[in-house]
Amino acid sequence: DTGVSQDPRHKITKRGQNVTFRCDPISEHNRLYWYRQTLGQGPEFLTYFQNEAQLEKSRLLSDRFSAERPKGSFSTLEIQRTEQGDSAMYLCASSLATSTEAFFGQGTRLTVV
């Protein structure tokens, strides 16, 4: 396993369109996290899965955002009716347990025009 994989790496979309990102965590990792990073800022937590259960959602995750992890493996993050303020790098991370190292993917850079 080569690490956390995210697809696509870049996405340009028009305002109002829906977009979906995919994250494939390290295979044995049951914990999966989504973060958002805007220019010049550190990543901010969006949501957390343990296996297929979504256990925590940040206030940053508005009604237009939805995340799934249907079989406890890969995860998807969908943004509906995109806005220019959604432009950011969306990062996925996985870990084996609370006390262990978190590994991040290369991110999906979203640009809303």
Place this chain on the structure above:
Amino acid sequence: KQEVTQIPAALSVPEGENLVLNCSFTDSAIYNLQWFRQDPGKGLTSLLLIQSSQREQTSGRLNASLDKSSGRSTLYIAASQPGDSATYLCAVRAKLNSGYSTLTFGKGTMLLVSP
């Protein structure tokens, strides 16, 4: 609410210098602290993980220390090289009100090492 601050925001040094990056956090009830490297437009690469019970970790030219009681960590880079140029992020794993935990990040220190 946990807040993480990194100082300095940017640092420019000539090749070969030893340097220290600082990270402070407001709530000492953490599970661990992790240092990451981020190249422009890329994801995060984990450098070092320090558990809350540990004082320091070393990997090659990197040494990270943790003083949990005072809410501080430092990342020491020895004999810096141009390839070390990147943004360095500090993150603490702490419990949320829900009982689950996540990483809270600082804004990073942008390091430039010139030849």
